[in-house]
Amino acid sequence: MAIPRILVVDDDMDMRQMMTQFLRQNGTIALPAANEAEVRTHIDGGRVDLVLLDVMLGDENGLEICRQLRTEQDVPIIMVSALSADSQRMEGYAVGADDYIAKPFNPELLLARIKAVLSRTRRSASLVHRRNTKSFRFSGWLYDAKSGEILSPAHIQVTLSRRETALLQVLLANPHIPLTREEIATSLDVTGETQPANEASGRAIDVLVGRLRNKIETNPKDPQILKTERGVGYVFAVDVEVFET
Amino acid sequence: MAIPRILVVDDDMDMRQMMTQFLRQNGTIALPAANEAEVRTHIDGGRVDLVLLDVMLGDENGLEICRQLRTEQDVPIIMVSALSADSQRMEGYAVGADDYIAKPFNPELLLARIKAVLSRTRRSASLVHRRNTKSFRFSGWLYDAKSGEILSPAHIQVTLSRRETALLQVLLANPHIPLTREEIATSLDVTGETQPANEASGRAIDVLVGRLRNKIETNPKDPQILKTERGVGYVFAVDVEVFET
DNA sequence: GGATTCTGTTGCACGATGTTACATAGAACT
DNA sequence: AGTTCTATGTAACATCGTGCAACAGAATCC
Numbered sequence: 001m002a003i004p005r006i007l008v009v010d011d012d013m014d015m016r017q018m019m020t021q022f023l024r025q026n027g028t029i030a031l032p033a034a035n036e037a038e039v040r041t042h043i044d045g046g047r048v049d050l051v052l053l054d055v056m057l058g059d060e061n062g063l064e065i066c067r068q069l070r071t072e073q074d075v076p077i078i079m080v081s082a083l084s085a086d087s088q089r090m091e092g093y094a095v096g097a098d099d100y101i102a103k104p105f106n107p108e109l110l111l112a113r114i115k116a117v118l119s120r121t122r123r124s125a126s127l128v129h130r131r132n133t134k135s136f137r138f139s140g141w142l143y144d145a146k147s148g149e150i151l152s153p154a155h156i157q158v159t160l161s162r163r164e165t166a167l168l169q170v171l172l173a174n175p176h177i178p179l180t181r182e183e184i185a186t187s188l189d190v191t192g193e194t195q196p197a198n199e200a201s202g203r204a205i206d207v208l209v210g211r212l213r214n215k216i217e218t219n220p221k222d223p224q225i226l227k228t229e230r231g232v233g234y235v236f237a238v239d240v241e242v243f244e245t
Numbered sequence: 246m247a248i249p250r251i252l253v254v255d256d257d258m259d260m261r262q263m264m265t266q267f268l269r270q271n272g273t274i275a276l277p278a279a280n281e282a283e284v285r286t287h288i289d290g291g292r293v294d295l296v297l298l299d300v301m302l303g304d305e306n307g308l309e310i311c312r313q314l315r316t317e318q319d320v321p322i323i324m325v326s327a328l329s330a331d332s333q334r335m336e337g338y339a340v341g342a343d344d345y346i347a348k349p350f351n352p353e354l355l356l357a358r359i360k361a362v363l364s365r366t367r368r369s370a371s372l373v374h375r376r377n378t379k380s381f382r383f384s385g386w387l388y389d390a391k392s393g394e395i396l397s398p399a400h401i402q403v404t405l406s407r408r409e410t411a412l413l414q415v416l417l418a419n420p421h422i423p424l425t426r427e428e429i430a431t432s433l434d435v436t437g438e439t440q441p442a443n444e445a446s447g448r449a450i451d452v453l454v455g456r457l458r459n460k461i462e463t464n465p466k467d468p469q470i471l472k473t474e475r476g477v478g479y480v481f482a483v484d485v486e487v488f489e490t
Numbered sequence: 491g492g493a494t495t496c497t498g499t500t501g502c503a504c505g506a507t508g509t510t511a512c513a514t515a516g517a518a519c520t
Numbered sequence: 521a522g523t524t525c526t527a528t529g530t531a532a533c534a535t536c537g538t539g540c541a542a543c544a545g546a547a548t549c550c
Contacts, residue, residue, distance in 0.1 A: 076365065086351045093357035098365050099344070106331045112338035120321065120343050120365050139292075140319050153319045161496055203538090204498050210539060211497090219289055221539095224392075230407050230506075230537065406506055448528090449508050455529060456507090466529095475516075475527065 004118055005029040007042050009062070010054040010080070019052065022107045028114075036065050048075055050118060052110075055081035055092070063095050070096035076117045080105070135243040136172055138236075139225060141216060143168065150216075163188070164212045171226065171236035180233040181205040209234055247378055247391055248488075249363055250274040252287050254307070255299040255325070264297065265400075267352050273359075274387065274400055281310050292392075293320055295363060297355075300326035300337070308340050315341035321362045325350070380488040381417050383481075384470060386461065388417065395461075408433070409457045416471065416481040425478040426450040454479055 006023055010016040011034050020030035031048070033039045035057060042048055051069070055062040066077055079092040084102035092100040098117045101110060134145040140153030148165055150158050160168065170187040171179070179187075184205050213220045227237040251268055255261040256279050265275035276293070278284045280302060287293055296314070300307040311322055324337040329347035337345040343362045346355060378391035385398030393410055395403050405413065415432040416424070424432075429450050458465045472482040 086354050089354055090357045093354075093361050096364075098361050099358075109331050109334055109338075112335045113344075116338050116343050117365065119341075120362065154317045155319075163497065203500080206538065207498070207540075213539095224292060228538070408507065448510080451528065452508075452530075473528070 003027065003029050004049040004114075005031060005047055006114065007031045007033055007039065007048045007051045009033045009039055009052060009057070009065075011035065011057045011060075012054075015054075019107075019110075023111075023114075026111055036060055039065065039069075043069070043073065043075065049121075050076045050078065050114060052114075053077055053079050053097075055079055055083060055088075063091060066092070066097055067095040076121050078114065078117060080110075137241040137243070138172070138175075139238045143172070145169070152216075158215055160212070160215060163208060164215065167208055167212055168216075171234065172240055175236045175238070175240045178229040178232045178235040182233075184233065205234075247389055248272065248274050248380060248387070249294040249359075250276060250292055251359065252276050252278055252284065252293045252296045254278045254284055254297060254302070254310075256280065256302045256305075257299075260299075264352075264355075268356075269400065271356055274396060276400060281305055284310065284314075288314070288318065288320065294366075295321045295323065295359060297359075298322055298324050298342075300324055300328055300333075308336060311337070311342055312340040321366055323359065323362060325355075378489070382486040382488070383417070383420075384483045388413065390414070397461075403460055405457070405460060408453060409460065412453055412457055413461075416479070417485055420481045420483070420485045423474040423477045423480040427478075429478065450479075 006028050008016055008019045008023065008030050010019065013034075016032050016034065020032050023030035031042055033042060039051070043051075053062045053066055057065075062079060062081070066079060069075065069077060076098045077096065078099045078101060079097040080101050080103060081088065081092070082103040089100045089102075099113050101113060136143045136145065142151040142155075144150070148160075150160060150168075152158055166188050167184070170184055181202065209226055210220075213223050213226050217223045217225055225236065225238050227235050229235055251273050253261055253264045253268065253275055255264065258279075261277050261279065265277050268275035276287055278287060284296070288296075298307045298311055302310075307324060307326070311324060314320065314322060321343045322341065323344045323346060324342040325346050325348060326333065326337070327348045334345045334347075344358050346358060378389065380390060381388045387396040387400070388394075393405075395405055395410075395413070397403055411433050412429065415429055426447065454471055455465075458468050458471050462468045462470055470481065470483050472480050474480055
């Protein structure tokens with residue numbers, strides 16, 4: 001990942017300087033801001049990976065800014081505050097903060113928590129930054145239609161055979177819709193796969209599904225993704241997210 | 246989103262029980278575990294959305310388990326520990342925890358932090374293809390229409406066959422209203438189940454009801470949920486609470 | 491050309507579901 | 521109350537669909 005850019009929002013200049021300096025010494029890009037206007041400038045203008053937001057900002061209110069940001073942005077926010085009562089922390093979480101750290105704090109610990117939030121964001125978000133590609137994510141898996149690569153939830157690459165890939169694409173394209181063996185077989189052949197349209201004997205699809213399950217299901221004996229509809233066929237049973245990358 | 250499933254890992258039974266109970270009262274599914282083996286069972290077996298991991302687990306080490314999980318899984322982990330020194334917290338973050346909470350803690354605050362981590366995970370992945378989910382609660386049971394999973398009052402998963410699931414859905418949709426065998430059979434077929442509308446011989450429904458009773462009634466011989474209306478059919482005899490999730 | 495991987499075929503085991511037969515419980519009638 | 525009749529519960533069996541290991545032919549790679 002690129003060097004993380006962190007927006008440090010605090011109206012106290014000493015504190016702001018201390019934090020930015022510390023963060024810069026620890027491999028991040030720290031951008032200072034003292035009020036909502038400056039926050040806007042940075043957020044709207046450039047890329048910001050995380051916001052460190054002080055709760056008490058002179059006459060402005062960090063909580064309010066957080067709530068506001070959350071309605072329009074996905075950017076991770078860590079609230080920082082001298083107010084350390086549980087009720088005050090909970091208020092922070094309630095307006096959408098990802099973490100809440102009481103002042104005074106150990107800078108090393110702050111760094112650890114920043115990293116935790118960033119890596120959670122990264123783990124959950126797309127890792128592929130390519131162009132003109134469609135990618136799909138489902139229950140932790142990441143599938144890049146262009147390269148044909150598929151990454152497990154632990155981001156380990158798994159190799160699918162051609163037929164398995166085709167099967168996955170067909171099912172992926174119809175999430176939550178049960179497909180009969182007939183339909184699957186037809187789609188497979190159309191998808192520019194091997195021509196063996198030989199579907200007379202039938203059980204090929206079952207075996208193929210079984211093989212795919214062995215590769216992508218956590219517990220192939222109890223499939224969560226490729227479910228069987230008895231008497232019908234198979235369903236891709238989880239939500240799918242589609243990216244343009 | 247479906248109801249979040251939280252794995253509570255603590256070797257102290259009282260603590261474990263307190264936490265699971267609290268979480269269950271707050272709209273989550275809490276699954277208890279006391280050691281690494283039990284964690285494995287849950288993680289490998291079913292879906293787990295977040296792990297609450299105690300650091301000191303008898304002769305096992307929560308930090309080590311966390312490190313291990315992190316190498317293979319993406320699941321969010323919140324460490325919980327009586328060890329509250331900054332260095333110990335940092336160790337938690339170092340092995341990949343998403344958050345670290347010191348005991349004793351305010352349960353409400355724990356809940357807020359769980360939600361923060363879950364929503365960070367979710368925000369980073371906005372779904373394109375999504376399905377509305379309905380969940381039902383009745384006399385301690387929890388049924389998630391999306392996953393088709395049903396949990397006993399102790400949050401133990403019970404496996405229903407497809408036909409049993411369909412039957413439950415039909416009855417669930419008509420609480421306190423007696424349904425004839427005819428009606429049930431018709432609904433079952435409409436619900437996209439097997440097409441054998443062969444209802445000539447009749448007794449299939451009775452047997453099916455009996456099988457379902459064996460799975461969800463405390464005492465199948467004296468059914469409280471699926472009662473018989475002699476000369477009519479069957480009734481779902483308890484109140485049902487419906488959620489949109 | 492030989493080794494390796496992919497893919498379809500086949501047979502068997504198992505689980506899910508309907509059918510049947512019999513036991514029991516309730517209702518109706520005497 | 522006792523008798524008879526009907527409805528329901530359920531064990532045992534039959535049937536069918538699916539999972540899957542093992543095999544074999546085809547395709548692919550050195």
